[in-house]
Amino acid sequence: MPDIINKLRHLALGLVLAPAAFFRFWAAPLSAGPDVSQFWAFARVFQLHGLDFYRYADGTAAIFPFKGWGFVYPPVWLLTSRLSLMAAPLSSATNIMVDTSWRLAMKTPIIAADLAIGCLLYWAVPGSKARKLLFASLWLLHPTAWYESAVFGQFDAIAAAFLLASIILLAKNKDWLAFLFAGLAVMTKQHTLIPIAVMVVIAARQMDWQWLSKNLAILAGVVLLFSIPFLLTGNFSAYAESLFLPGKAVGYQYPLVYAFSGSGALLTYLHDVFGWETSGILPFTVPVMVLAILAVAVLSYRKTITLAQGALAGYLVFIALSYQVNYQYLIIFIPIALLVAAQTRYRSERIFAIVLALLPAVWLWLFDVSFWFNYLEPTNPWVRAIFDHIGLTHRGLPDYAFVSFALVLMALSLAYVVCLFLRWRDKGEGVKPLQPTLS
Secondary structure (H helix, E strand, C coil): HHHHHHHHHHHHHHHHHHHHHHHHHHHHHCCCCHHHHHHHHHHHHHHHHHHHHHHHCCCCCCCCCEEECCCCCCCCHHHHHHHHHHHCCCCCCCCEEEEEHHHHHHHHHHHHHHHHHHHHHHHHHCCHHHHHHHHHHHHHHHHHHHHHHHCCCCCCCHHHHHHHHHHHHHCCCCCCHHHHHHHHHHHCCCCHHHHHHHHHHHHCCCCCHHHHHHHHHCCCHHHHHHHHHHHHHCHHHHHHHHCCCCCCCCCCCCCCHCCCHHHHHHHHHHHHCCCCCCCCCHHHHHHHHHHHHHHHHHHHHCCCHHHHHHHHHHHHHHHHCCCCCCCCHHHHHHHHHHHHHHHCHHHHHHHHHHHHHHHHHEEECCEEEHHHCCCCCCCCCCCHHHHHCCEEEEECCHHHHHHHHHHHHHHHHHHHHHHHHHCCCCCEEEEEEEECCCC
């Protein structure tokens, strides 16, 4: 009987995974944002120029649907998109169309990462199978996760899966694997380095220098493994520019519907409504953010918090204080917040973390999601009738609605960080010491 009950509990996870996968794969070939079309061009340029890719990654060639939109990412997504192109070799894309085959091929690895995050949460969440299923479902059925991977077509879920795996594995004392996945996360999206740095600081409390240096060597080895082949072609400056220069210079955030930086959205709104010249304030958000991240790192070392709490705090400071926050950036912290909610012994922190995790979904009801089903040919106007019934077709809302959303996100993010170090630290009772692996 216990075996049967255990199998039924695992079956329940499958019953959540199935509709999560279905709705993702249903939307994948029907919708596409501009990134889907541009990513096809990047994959084609990589096919044509090989490891010399970063020399041509500025998006100015005729093949690019959107000129001047460069590839500003490390190589993991480039390699992944090249594999997707191998699955859809006859596909094409322009600024007005993108083949259905490319939409599905490009989004499939992102959807796989989405589903993997749900399984990782199920594995890591402590307690009963029902509890595990609850927190895994909060991700698998999360509207934001569905939108970013299956509708708009952003690959942050891949970086989020690597990062979440790193946090979980390190907490389970599988340190060399944890740092390997940390390296993969950084080589997928650069800003995952912030939570990883805080995670390393927390681990350093319990690791001697030799133990820590070996693990850091693994992380550095992953970075070098992906970087050196592209550097052998002599593209040092092009590679560095793609990885280290911001995709958008400091300035007003337009359109405000896509601005999720509280400071950036507010300063832009004040300029638009009152004519105030606030652009001079925006550059100061960068040093403020850096100092705040350093403060989180110092406090994480001095206080007793978990790896997940520290990673979440570091990333929330980035979300709250960066001058530019895109919607896909929010994907990174959602599964970490759910993990924190599942692990904490404080009910108030659990509620706070769950609210933070679910908050990004609110934006989808302020926006016309059906727009991306009709933006590029082939279009699917029939989808709008479906979304009308669930309120996913709002359009024309005033800018203050979106600015308010960004400010609420910023306030809650900073409030969590403050409460973490003043109220929710475990004082040693809830943090398990790390142990070196035999490897």
